[in-house]
Amino acid sequence: MSEAPIGIFDSGVGGLSILNAIQERLPNENLIYFADSKYAPYGKLDEARLKERCLFIANFFHEQNTKAMVIACNTATALMAEWLRAEYSIPIIAIEPAIKPATLITKTNKIGVFATSHTLSSQRYQNLKNTYAKGFKVFESHCLGFVEQVELGELETEQTIGLIKRYLQPMLNNNIDTLVLGCTHYPFLKNAIQKVAAETPLTIVDNANAVSLQLNKILNEQGILNSSHSGRSTFYSSLGSESHNSIFSRLLSSDTKVNYIAD
Ligand code: DGL
Numbered sequence: 450m451s452e453a454p455i456g457i458f459d460s461g462v463g464g465l466s467i468l469n470a471i472q473e474r475l476p477n478e479n480l481i482y483f484a485d486s487k488y489a490p491y492g493k494l495d496e497a498r499l500k501e502r503c504l505f506i507a508n509f510f511h512e513q514n515t516k517a518m519v520i521a522c523n524t525a526t527a528l529m530a531e532w533l534r535a536e537y538s539i540p541i542i543a544i545e546p547a548i549k550p551a552t553l554i555t556k557t558n559k560i561g562v563f564a565t566s567h568t569l570s571s572q573r574y575q576n577l578k579n580t581y582a583k584g585f586k587v588f589e590s591h592c593l594g595f596v597e598q599v600e601l602g603e604l605e606t607e608q609t610i611g612l613i614k615r616y617l618q619p620m621l622n623n624n625i626d627t628l629v630l631g632c633t634h635y636p637f638l639k640n641a642i643q644k645v646a647a648e649t650p651l652t653i654v655d656n657a658n659a660v661s662l663q664l665n666k667i668l669n670e671q672g673i674l675n676s677s678h679s680g681r682s683t684f685y686s687s688l689g690s691e692s693h694n695s696i697f698s699r700l701l702s703s704d705t706k707v708n709y710i711a712d
Contacts (some may be wrong), residue, residue, distance in 0.1 A: 451675045451677070452479065453673075455664070456510030456515035457518075458484070458506045459483075459484060459518065460489040460525070460596070462599060463633035464519075464633050465484075465656050465701060466498070466700075467521035467544065467633055468521065469657070469701070471519070474665055475661065475665060475675075476680060477675045478668075478674065478680040479622075479683075482684045483686070484693075485502055486687060486688035487695065490522045490600075492565035493563070495546075499528055499529060505712055516540075516541070516668075517539050517667065517673075520533070520542045520543045520544060522544070523545065523565070524565045526543040527573045533662055535584075540668075540671065544660050545631075547628075548577050548581050548627050549581040550656075551629045552585055557625065558585050559585070560625055560628070561617070561620035562587060563616065563632065563635055564589070564594070565597040566633075569591055571632075586623075588623055592616050593631060595638060596632065600696070613638065625651070626650060626651060627668050628652070628653050633655075637700060638665070639692040682705065684705055685709075685710045686708070687711075688709070693707050
């Protein structure tokens with residue numbers, strides 16, 4: 450059981466930011482990553498379609514005998530985490546926007562949150578804000594187009610910088626000093642965001658490390674950490690495209706082969 454793989458999924462390549470953190474903390478684990486890039490962005494799917502996609506991916510992981518699943522997608526977590534947990538008996542680790550750490554960091558008590566509209570309008574996100582962000586001013590933006598730019602590997606192009614300016618400038622004008630990246634695609638835009646913020650001091654936070662810590666804790670509690678040898682990662686995608694290999698390789702900083710899975 451301990452050598453069984455861990456399934457990690459996202460609407461696309463964004464969850465690779467979570468995979469990076471997991472590989473670093475748990476180098477012995479075998480990882481299976483599924484990018485549902487054919488259906489990205491999940492922000493544009495209705496709930497029924499999103500459920501179908503989560504079911505497809507969870508069944509794929511089940512066939513691979515995964516010992517745990519990581520929902521490396523804030524949007525899928527916001528809408529599907531409870532349902533997936535009720536359907537599958539393996540541990541399921543989910544992600545949520547890093548509101549709590551942001552409230553501990555901010556000095557102006559003004560926080561920006563970049564996330565998809567599904568995440569921002571979810572009950573789960575409202576609960577998170579009610580629990581941790583009372584007394585803080587939270588500025589939110591659903592950042593249309595960010596996910597698509599990352600899927601294309603356009604991390605610092607003129608168009609991407611323009612989009613970031615459109616969503617970040619109003620927040621900077623409102624004196625935020627901390628920005629939460631509440632979508633796993635966005636950490637790949639961190640350099641571009643920092644460029645746009647320029648001289649304005651801005652702390653950018655995400656929850657990739659928190660997810661890897663939580664995964665470590667749960668595997669440890671269940672006695673299923675893999676300590677026997679160094680792990681390997683295998684990559685799958687619902688999008689059969691050659692350019693996908695190079696985007697994966699770029700985001701992971703190593704030559705990566707992506708296996709196509711037809712749905
Ligand atoms: N990476 C996903 C997230 O964290 C992107 C959502 C989408 O595809 O709209 O929310």
